[in-house]
Amino acid sequence: MFIYGNIGIIEICIDGAIAHNLNSRFYPIVTVSNNxxxxxxxxxxxxxxAENIAKFHAGMFWNDSVKTVLSVCCNSPELFPYLKVCNSRLDYITKWLNKYFGGYNNRASKRTSKKIGTVSDKIIDTIISARLPTLSTDGINHIKYAHRLSMSAENVLGLLLEEYLAEKLSFYGWYCAWGETINKVDFCTKKGELLQVKIVVILKIVRAVVSVKELSFGNGIESMLKMELTIGKN
Known part of the structure; x- marks a missing residue:
C-alpha cells in the first residue's frame, strides 16, 4: 500500500513578474487506504x-504526460478516481481517458465561459438595503451581478494559473493530472512525487499553495524551492 511520507507546504507568491518561495514547513504522515x-x-x-485507445481515438493522444499520470495511479491504485458503473478494465480505462482529455481539451484558455446563471436569494436584497438604504433596486442588482462576476473571474484566474503552471512545470518533469484523474492531486512526476495546488487571490497577489506529497524528500522539493516562474509584467 502506498503511504504518503510527509506533506510539505510551499507557498509561491506571484505578484506581477516573479514567483518567490514564501514558506516551507512539514507535517506528520498521512496514510491513505487502498481502494x-x-x-x-x-x-x-x-x-x-490506454496507449492503444488514446492513439486511435479522436481528441486524444499519447505522450509522457498521459503515460506518467496513468502510471503513477497504477503504482498506487488508491490514487485512481472513482468512476461510476465500470464493468470491465477497458471500460474504466476509456472513462479515465475521457476524463483526462475532457479536462485538457476544455482547459481555461480553450473554452468560452458560459453566461452567469446563478440567482441570489431574495434575502440578499434585504441585507444590502439594510446596510445601504439609499440604493435603488437597480443599484442592488448591479452589486449582486458584480459580485457574481467577480467570483467567476477569480475561478477563471485560478484555472488559468493552473494551466500556466502545467505548461511551465512540465519542463521540470511535473505533469498535470488533467480532469482530476488523480485523487486530490494536480501534478505528478515519474518518480511518484505528487503536488496539490491551492489558489488564493488577495487583491493583486495570487498565491499558489502547493502541497508536496512523496515517498522520500529529495531533489523534487529542492528544485521547487529554487524555481522562479515568470507570469507577466506590470
Missing amino acids: LKIPDFDANLIVSE
Missing part, C-alpha cells in the same frame, strides 16, 4: 491498453 476501483486490475495491461 481498488478497476475490475481485473493489471498495471501493465492498463498502460498498454
Whole structure:
C-alpha cells in the first residue's frame, strides 16, 4: 500500500513578474487506504491498453504526460478516481481517458465561459438595503451581478494559473493530472512525487499553495524551492 511520507507546504507568491518561495514547513504522515476501483486490475495491461485507445481515438493522444499520470495511479491504485458503473478494465480505462482529455481539451484558455446563471436569494436584497438604504433596486442588482462576476473571474484566474503552471512545470518533469484523474492531486512526476495546488487571490497577489506529497524528500522539493516562474509584467 502506498503511504504518503510527509506533506510539505510551499507557498509561491506571484505578484506581477516573479514567483518567490514564501514558506516551507512539514507535517506528520498521512496514510491513505487502498481502494481498488478497476475490475481485473493489471498495471501493465492498463498502460498498454490506454496507449492503444488514446492513439486511435479522436481528441486524444499519447505522450509522457498521459503515460506518467496513468502510471503513477497504477503504482498506487488508491490514487485512481472513482468512476461510476465500470464493468470491465477497458471500460474504466476509456472513462479515465475521457476524463483526462475532457479536462485538457476544455482547459481555461480553450473554452468560452458560459453566461452567469446563478440567482441570489431574495434575502440578499434585504441585507444590502439594510446596510445601504439609499440604493435603488437597480443599484442592488448591479452589486449582486458584480459580485457574481467577480467570483467567476477569480475561478477563471485560478484555472488559468493552473494551466500556466502545467505548461511551465512540465519542463521540470511535473505533469498535470488533467480532469482530476488523480485523487486530490494536480501534478505528478515519474518518480511518484505528487503536488496539490491551492489558489488564493488577495487583491493583486495570487498565491499558489502547493502541497508536496512523496515517498522520500529529495531533489523534487529542492528544485521547487529554487524555481522562479515568470507570469507577466506590470
